[in-house]
Amino acid sequence: MNEPQLAPQLGKIISQSTESDDPQILPSRLTTVGNMSVRRALPKRQRRTIGAWCFADHFGPVQVHGTSAMEVAPHPHIGLQTVTWVLDGEIVHRDSLGSEQLIKRGELNLMTAGRGVAHSEEPSGSTIDIMHGIQLWIAQPSSSRNGKAAFEHHVSLPEINFDNLTARVLVGTFGEATSSARIDSELMGAQLTLSIGESTFEARSDFEYGIIVLEGTVMLEDKMVIPGHLGYLHPGRNEIRIKALEPSTLILIGGEPLNEEIYIWWNFVARAQDEITEAYNDWKQQTERFGKVDSHLPIIESPLPHWISSSS
Numbered sequence: 001m002n003e004p005q006l007a008p009q010l011g012k013i014i015s016q017s018t019e020s021d022d023p024q025i026l027p028s029r030l031t032t033v034g035n036m037s038v039r040r041a042l043p044k045r046q047r048r049t050i051g052a053w054c055f056a057d058h059f060g061p062v063q064v065h066g067t068s069a070m071e072v073a074p075h076p077h078i079g080l081q082t083v084t085w086v087l088d089g090e091i092v093h094r095d096s097l098g099s100e101q102l103i104k105r106g107e108l109n110l111m112t113a114g115r116g117v118a119h120s121e122e123p124s125g126s127t128i129d130i131m132h133g134i135q136l137w138i139a140q141p142s143s144s145r146n147g148k149a150a151f152e153h154h155v156s157l158p159e160i161n162f163d164n165l166t167a168r169v170l171v172g173t174f175g176e177a178t179s180s181a182r183i184d185s186e187l188m189g190a191q192l193t194l195s196i197g198e199s200t201f202e203a204r205s206d207f208e209y210g211i212i213v214l215e216g217t218v219m220l221e222d223k224m225v226i227p228g229h230l231g232y233l234h235p236g237r238n239e240i241r242i243k244a245l246e247p248s249t250l251i252l253i254g255g256e257p258l259n260e261e262i263y264i265w266w267n268f269v270a271r272a273q274d275e276i277t278e279a280y281n282d283w284k285q286q287t288e289r290f291g292k293v294d295s296h297l298p299i300i301e302s303p304l305p306h307w308i309s310s311s312s
């Protein structure tokens with residue numbers, strides 16, 4: 001997806017550690033991406049990252065009419081992976097690597113930007129009624145963030161059942177199941193489908209975790225979490241206890257807290273402002289860095305970084 005106005009005010013991202021509020025419940029911010037309204041769970045001023053997860057937009061469920069579903073024109077990324085997961089509806093992904101991939105319910109799109117990639121998200125042309133899904137970003141570590149771009153589509157993801165819940169593992173490991181999707185750092189992401197009642201599952205004590213409820217209502221330990229809220233758990237747990245008050249679907253993300261500062265501006269994840277300026281200029285001048293997306297949509301122009309004078 002694309003974030004047209006992501007914050008000059010966001011600035012430097014520094015990991016926080018106040019353990020007084022645990023679990024911590026944070027309301028998502030309502031915003032729009034392309035023609036969709038989204039609930040942005042990450043980043044928040046009070047919670048910028050969970051492991052290397054640095055962005056999470058929950059879109060829908062929303063009634064769409066015919067083919068007027070998700071449409072986000074070509075735009076660039078650096079230094080991150082996009083994880084796209086659809087519960088209802090379809091999206092066509094096109095990127096500057098030449099990928100063209102329809103994504104449907106239960107399938108995973110994972111795009112690695114590295115030093116640069118561009119992509120679009122477009123309606124499939126099929127008649128669909130409802131769009132519902134989530135897109136997350138993972139900040140790439142220094143070891144891979146200047147590397148090559150890549151794209152993966154996973155039709156079959158491991159699933160495990162226990163204790164009132166079914167987990168579909170998107171990336172990393174949950175329980176005994178490990179996704180074959182590429183990860184560049186120690187993290188995990190899974191969809192948990194819960195029936196009414198309590199579930200307890202193993203956690204890694206070196207991971208921090210977050211839950212984003214897509215449908216339903218759950219108690220995360222003693223705190224209620226509903227769609228539009230992020231539930232955050234500090235590191236140090238060996239298990240996590242969730243009680244579904246109604247049939248519920250949520251995304252569980254976790255990872256080792258980042259040990260470096262990241263800088264997010266617009267669609268770019270970097271470590272310093274100079275890197276953002278360079279990416280801004282390369283997109284503005286349409287250099288070869290990002291390549292071309294085979295799309296009929298005109299590219300999205302970057303907003304002007306606040307540190308660059310409009311006359312320059």
Ligand code: MN
Binds near residue numbers: 001002077082119267
């Ligand atoms: Mn995007």
